[in-house]
Amino acid sequence: IKTSVCIIGSGPAGLLLSQLLANAGIDTVVLDRKDRAYIEGRIRAGVLEQGTVQALEEAGAAERLHREGLPHDGFELAFDGDRHRIDLAGLTGKTVMVYGQTEMTKDLFDKRTAEGQQFFFNVDDVVPTDLKSDQPSVHFTHDGAKIVVECDYIAGCDGFHGVSRQAIPADVLKTFERVYPFGWLGILVEKPPLAHELIYANHERGFALASMRSNTRSRYYIQCDVNDDVAQWSDDRFWEEFATRLGPETAANLQTGPSFEKSIAPLRSFVAEPMRYGNLFLAGDSAHIVPPTGAKGLNLAAADVRILHRALVAHYKDNNDSLIDSYSETVLRRVWKVERFSWQLSTLMHQFPENSEFEKRMQRAEFDYLRSSEAASRAIAENYVGLPLD
Numbered sequence: 001i002k003t004s005v006c007i008i009g010s011g012p013a014g015l016l017l018s019q020l021l022a023n024a025g026i027d028t029v030v031l032d033r034k035d036r037a038y039i040e041g042r043i044r045a046g047v048l049e050q051g052t053v054q055a056l057e058e059a060g061a062a063e064r065l066h067r068e069g070l071p072h073d074g075f076e077l078a079f080d081g082d083r084h085r086i087d088l089a090g091l092t093g094k095t096v097m098v099y100g101q102t103e104m105t106k107d108l109f110d111k112r113t114a115e116g117q118q119f120f121f122n123v124d125d126v127v128p129t130d131l132k133s134d135q136p137s138v139h140f141t142h143d144g145a146k147i148v149v150e151c152d153y154i155a156g157c158d159g160f161h162g163v164s165r166q167a168i169p170a171d172v173l174k175t176f177e178r179v180y181p182f183g184w185l186g187i188l189v190e191k192p193p194l195a196h197e198l199i200y201a202n203h204e205r206g207f208a209l210a211s212m213r214s215n216t217r218s219r220y221y222i223q224c225d226v227n228d229d230v231a232q233w234s235d236d237r238f239w240e241e242f243a244t245r246l247g248p249e250t251a252a253n254l255q256t257g258p259s260f261e262k263s264i265a266p267l268r269s270f271v272a273e274p275m276r277y278g279n280l281f282l283a284g285d286s287a288h289i290v291p292p293t294g295a296k297g298l299n300l301a302a303a304d305v306r307i308l309h310r311a312l313v314a315h316y317k318d319n320n321d322s323l324i325d326s327y328s329e330t331v332l333r334r335v336w337k338v339e340r341f342s343w344q345l346s347t348l349m350h351q352f353p354e355n356s357e358f359e360k361r362m363q364r365a366e367f368d369y370l371r372s373s374e375a376a377s378r379a380i381a382e383n384y385v386g387l388p389l390d
């Protein structure tokens with residue numbers, strides 16, 4: 001099989017790239033080791049930056065998003081019951097959109113499928129080869145058959161556990177990592193959200209986040225031991241802990257009910273450099289992970305893809321490779337800024353077992369400073385709504 005760009009991974013990054021390239025008349029083949037139903041069913045991110053929404057508009061996959069998504073023009077930070085609103089619209093002129101990763105993925109799958117995209121699902125033994133040559137290829141097994149895709153470029157959109165990053169020689173690849181000493185226990189419940197806006201709370205018993213997927217469906221999280229088993233967390237235990245951390249005033253509006261999804265995610269900061277090796281490009285979680293505080297993971301993946309799309313269009317339409325040559329540098333400069341923001345907000349909002357009373361006072365002082373300083377609040381706001389592409 002021959003194509004222009006072989007995309008490994010059919011998560012949000014791979015799907016968005018495939019759609020943007022298709023709109024520019026550039027042919028792709030997309031493969032994934034899972035199938036569509038599995039990928040769509042993964043409960044993950046829920047907040048889209050304006051730039052991500054714009055990318056979906058450019059992709060032509062934003063119609064349902066504008067119908068069903070919830071625009072948010074602010075969110076709240078809470079410390080031991082005291083609250084501070086970050087007025088995103090007032091401080092930046094921009095807003096964010098609550099729309100689940102599941103929904104965004106479904107919209108992109110629908111459009112790619114309707115347009116006849118060539119997908120291979122449930123593939124195995126994926127190997128990207130000849131990365132330094134003009135004719136790289138991707139080898140894999142599908143339905144027992146060995147398949148080779150010959151292409152000009154390979155896009156490694158295969159997430160943190162994919163093969164693309166591993167295809168870069170060890171003496172070239174440099175990685176940076178911080179693992180946090182706790183996880184997030186998240187639940188979905190078919191009840192209206194307890195507030196119109198998201199609330200991120202730091203309480204002496206740990207972090208809590210009140211988020212949502214729609215006006216009738218809530219997404220709630222609490223900081224937990226990363227080694228906890230979800231079976232240890234009955235719904236009752238979750239509700240009690242969640243309400244305690246939000247404080248009586250906020251929790252007064254909480255409507256509890258049976259959860260229909262419950263999972264624990266570890267928190268990690270990770271960056272791999274470079275994000276290009278020969279004719280292989282990394283985009284999204286294959287190259288970097290952020291802790292979820294601030295909702296940047298999906299948005300960062302979308303920003304990588306927009307930058308990569310721009311570079312590939314310049315190559316195919318204008319015969320200009322300068323954006324391809326600067327891809328890794330351009331994208332990493334932005335990646336590190338988003339890593340910094342996610343790390344900062346995570347550090348501010350969680351209880352760290354190793355923290356002394358001094359660090360706890362530092363967290364409280366930073367919160368008090370945010371409450372007293374529009375400049376400090378704006379710095380949070382401009383990161384939260386999304387930094388410019390470059």
Ligand code: FAD
Pocket residue numbers: 008009010011012013014031032033034039043044045046047101123126157158159160161162163264265283284285286292294295296297298299301
């Ligand atoms: P992925 O979504 O991981 O997609 C990669 C795709 O590649 C997958 O479909 C996978 O099956 C496929 N693949 C893997 N290996 C191979 C292979 N060898 N060959 C072929 N295909 C392969 N972000 C937020 O902003 N907010 C959140 O609340 C949030 N919660 C999260 C919770 C969890 C449990 C996780 C894991 C992530 C969460 N994230 C969150 C992060 C966000 O979901 C990711 O940043 C986003 O999915 C990245 O998209 P991606 O397309 O780069 O990678």
Ligand code: DHB
Pocket residue numbers: 044045046047198211212219292293294295296
């Ligand atoms: C959600 C997740 C986040 O990490 C965040 O900062 C905001 C919202 C969510 O899943 O709804």
